[in-house]
Amino acid sequence: MTQRIWNFSAGPAVLPESVLEEARDNLLSLGSTGIGILEHSHRGKAFVAVYEETEALVRKVGGVPDNYRVLFLQGGASTQFFQIPMNFLSQDRTADYLVTGSWSEKAEEEARRFGQTYISCSSSDRNYSYIPATCTFSPNPAYAHYTSNNTIFGTQWPGLPPVPKEIDLICDASSDIFSRPIDVARHAMIYAGAQKNLGPSGVTLVIIRDDLIEKGPKNIPTMLQYRTHAKNDSMYNTPPTFAIYLVGLVLKWIERDGGLSGIAERNQRKAAKLYSFLDQSKLFKPTADANSRSLMNVTFVTGNADLDAKVCSAASKAGFDGLKGHRSVGGMRASIYNAFPEAGVDALVEFLKNFEAANPSA
Amino acid sequence: MTQRIWNFSAGPAVLPESVLEEARDNLLSLGSTGIGILEHSHRGKAFVAVYEETEALVRKVGGVPDNYRVLFLQGGASTQFFQIPMNFLSQDRTADYLVTGSWSEKAEEEARRFGQTYISCSSSDRNYSYIPATCTFSPNPAYAHYTSNNTIFGTQWPGLPPVPKEIDLICDASSDIFSRPIDVARHAMIYAGAQKNLGPSGVTLVIIRDDLIEKGPKNIPTMLQYRTHAKNDSMYNTPPTFAIYLVGLVLKWIERDGGLSGIAERNQRKAAKLYSFLDQSKLFKPTADANSRSLMNVTFVTGNADLDAKVCSAASKAGFDGLKGHRSVGGMRASIYNAFPEAGVDALVEFLKNFEAANPSA
Numbered sequence: 001m002t003q004r005i006w007n008f009s010a011g012p013a014v015l016p017e018s019v020l021e022e023a024r025d026n027l028l029s030l031g032s033t034g035i036g037i038l039e040h041s042h043r044g045k046a047f048v049a050v051y052e053e054t055e056a057l058v059r060k061v062g063g064v065p066d067n068y069r070v071l072f073l074q075g076g077a078s079t080q081f082f083q084i085p086m087n088f089l090s091q092d093r094t095a096d097y098l099v100t101g102s103w104s105e106k107a108e109e110e111a112r113r114f115g116q117t118y119i120s121c122s123s124s125d126r127n128y129s130y131i132p133a134t135c136t137f138s139p140n141p142a143y144a145h146y147t148s149n150n151t152i153f154g155t156q157w158p159g160l161p162p163v164p165k166e167i168d169l170i171c172d173a174s175s176d177i178f179s180r181p182i183d184v185a186r187h188a189m190i191y192a193g194a195q196k197n198l199g200p201s202g203v204t205l206v207i208i209r210d211d212l213i214e215k216g217p218k219n220i221p222t223m224l225q226y227r228t229h230a231k232n233d234s235m236y237n238t239p240p241t242f243a244i245y246l247v248g249l250v251l252k253w254i255e256r257d258g259g260l261s262g263i264a265e266r267n268q269r270k271a272a273k274l275y276s277f278l279d280q281s282k283l284f285k286p287t288a289d290a291n292s293r294s295l296m297n298v299t300f301v302t303g304n305a306d307l308d309a310k311v312c313s314a315a316s317k318a319g320f321d322g323l324k325g326h327r328s329v330g331g332m333r334a335s336i337y338n339a340f341p342e343a344g345v346d347a348l349v350e351f352l353k354n355f356e357a358a359n360p361s362a
Numbered sequence: 363m364t365q366r367i368w369n370f371s372a373g374p375a376v377l378p379e380s381v382l383e384e385a386r387d388n389l390l391s392l393g394s395t396g397i398g399i400l401e402h403s404h405r406g407k408a409f410v411a412v413y414e415e416t417e418a419l420v421r422k423v424g425g426v427p428d429n430y431r432v433l434f435l436q437g438g439a440s441t442q443f444f445q446i447p448m449n450f451l452s453q454d455r456t457a458d459y460l461v462t463g464s465w466s467e468k469a470e471e472e473a474r475r476f477g478q479t480y481i482s483c484s485s486s487d488r489n490y491s492y493i494p495a496t497c498t499f500s501p502n503p504a505y506a507h508y509t510s511n512n513t514i515f516g517t518q519w520p521g522l523p524p525v526p527k528e529i530d531l532i533c534d535a536s537s538d539i540f541s542r543p544i545d546v547a548r549h550a551m552i553y554a555g556a557q558k559n560l561g562p563s564g565v566t567l568v569i570i571r572d573d574l575i576e577k578g579p580k581n582i583p584t585m586l587q588y589r590t591h592a593k594n595d596s597m598y599n600t601p602p603t604f605a606i607y608l609v610g611l612v613l614k615w616i617e618r619d620g621g622l623s624g625i626a627e628r629n630q631r632k633a634a635k636l637y638s639f640l641d642q643s644k645l646f647k648p649t650a651d652a653n654s655r656s657l658m659n660v661t662f663v664t665g666n667a668d669l670d671a672k673v674c675s676a677a678s679k680a681g682f683d684g685l686k687g688h689r690s691v692g693g694m695r696a697s698i699y700n701a702f703p704e705a706g707v708d709a710l711v712e713f714l715k716n717f718e719a720a721n722p723s724a
Contacts, residue, residue, distance in 0.1 A: 005396035009403040012603055020390050022400055027386040028379070034367035034681070036382055037598055038562040038608070041371040042683055058664040074436040074564065075585060078599035082583035110583055201434065202564045202602030221444035223437060237440035238557055240564030240602065241374055246400070319396070322403055349648055 006344040009322035011196040054248035071206040085111035087216030094138040101150035128153040130289035143168040149176035154299030180264035203243035270296040301331030368706040371684035373558040406711035416610035423515040435566040447473035451579030456500040463512035503531040512537035516661030528591030542626035565605035631659040
């Protein structure tokens with residue numbers, strides 16, 4: 001088999017090798033069923049067991065209280081951007097958005113179609129290189145929405161944002177879901193596209209408090225009502241069965257390796273190795289403020305676009321893939337989600353050290 | 363490896379073994395990239411190549427004219443049920459629905475949220491056991507919508523429905539897409555969830571004529587505007603990469619085996635074997651009218667619910683999975699989509715023959 005390389009992709013991203021191996025071994029027959037995982041009816045015993053196990057794992061690993069529903073939807077976080085205000089915002093109300101990057105911006109823009117929005121805080125003044133310290137809120141918001149990690153700008157809320165407890169808090173956790181313990185009960189809803197920390201692209205995890213489900217209007221399309229999916233255990237229509245199966249495998253892998261506290265410790269250690277190197281480097285400089293740094297996406301530059309390009313090109317030749325930064329920040333981005341191995345971080349630090357040594361005049 | 367069994371599931375359904383084997387071999391590394399197919403960024407070279415090849419295959423295999431766009435969306439046919447009227451129907455217009463089963467019913471119900479609907483024809487009077495011979499239309503419909511194959515009731519439009527050429531014709535081809543040649547140019551739009559004839563669940567193929575794309579309003583959510591996906595080659599947000607990859611593999615398999623005319627011939631032959639047996643049987647009776655029979659889903663009963671249950675149970679023990687009919691029809695349903703092997707049809711006929719011989723008094 002071809003040697004696997006270090007994949008720093010921002011998503012779809014690297015998955016645990018053991019998960020891929022298990023999926024591979026079940027592609028032509030799920031266990032002893034004689035039918036591959038892709039081919040099982042979503043209504044059949046074998047897949048229903050997979051579904052129930054995956055849902056139970058989300059609850060167990062994530063510490064999801066009983067008064068929350070776990071849904072597996074389609075359409076990515078981009079669909080949640082409009083589905084949330086379509087269900088919870090009306091023309092006579094306001095929704096508050098904590099804007100810390102492109103994805104929060106998009107979420108806020110979609111909400112404007114359904115009612116008033118209020119910008120609780122924004123770090124757009126310095127190209128989203130930091131997480132704001134303070135927020136303000138509209139008088140009686142339908143909800144407050146934040147993006148826990150900002151893939152493009154390499155920032156992350158270090159903990160819960162300063163939102164009063166009486167406001168329903170909604171989190172887009174697409175790029176750091178289950179990378180550390182999360183206080184589900186403090187949220188009205190948490191959602192995440194799976195393709196960074198949970199599995200492949202094509203499924204969106206939604207954790208939603210019971211009382212919200214019935215708040216949505218009934219005159220919107222059936223597929224866009226959360227109650228439809230809650231009532232039908234995400235099987236009103238055919239769900240993305242393979243993606244759900246893979247999320248289950250990833251959750252089992254997280255559970256085996258110490259659950260969210262175990263993974264948080266490893267994620268801390270991985271990011272610390274990289275940031276420590278960058279902080280002492282004379283060539284490379286992290287782009288995010290120190291107290292706002294993401295443990296998932298480490299963004300850095302040399303300060304010279306040509307030299308950045310040289311770094312990326314040399315890295316690529318050395319077997320490091322996906323290090324080019326997003327065009328709105330430039331430079332480099334090392335996405336080191338849950339499944340990214342610590343050995344890959346060590347290898348990258350070594351590579352950057354050597355690059356710096358070989359380019360002393362840069 | 364576990365012996366594969368005969369999988370008559372109505373969807374997700376059996377996939378060609380060679381497709382599963384190829385996917386399996388690329389799960390830990392797509393070709394020599396060192397990164398598995400699930401882990402490649404949708405913006406990276408490797409996946410963009412997969413995407414472009416898959417799109418080109420849809421065009422080639424399906425005979426899609428240049429003035430149509432090929433999109434890969436999420437949310438299944440159930441999302442198209444509302445997205446179509448949301449884009450093309452307004453409060454002052456009418457959309458015509460040819461109602462031949464549960465899925466057409468659901469499509470029509472969702473359309474009512476956006477404007478008037480008109481039932482062009484319906485076979486609900488005899489539990490959808492036939493395809494109506496004639497249709498009528500409203501004076502100036504926004505479009506006419508039909509379901510080419512009815513999974514639950516085992517019926518299929520033998521060809522194009524009798525819709526005047528000046529009406530934009532929209533087809534839900536979820537359960538018979540690419541099972542026979544299709545006159546794309548005669549349609550304004552064709553859509554299909556992939557999980558029956560094209561691949562796994564989690565991706566919806568949409569073939570849409572250029573001029574329709576811009577007809578939709580711009581004040582609806584970005585994700586629900588066809589123009590968003592057309593402008594971004596289905597990559598406005600992260601697409602279901604693995605599902606698209608698998609659709610490509612299935613299309614290559616169809617192409618290798620004679621394209622749509624080759625597959626149509628095999629599908630004809632498979633269905634004929636089963637219907638011929640049922641027509642001469644004293645025990646089993648097909649539920650659909652002879653001129654309305656589906657080549658994809660063969661529905662039949664004994665006329666005795668207890669005996670039907672006995673058939674299903676004996677079949678299951680003999681290694682035939684998924685033969686139980688939908689609760690709204692009862693009896694048995696053999697879904698024999700493109701990838702269902704002819705040998706499995708032969709085996710089923712043999713099994714039913716033996717069952718009949720062993721139950722002469724039934």
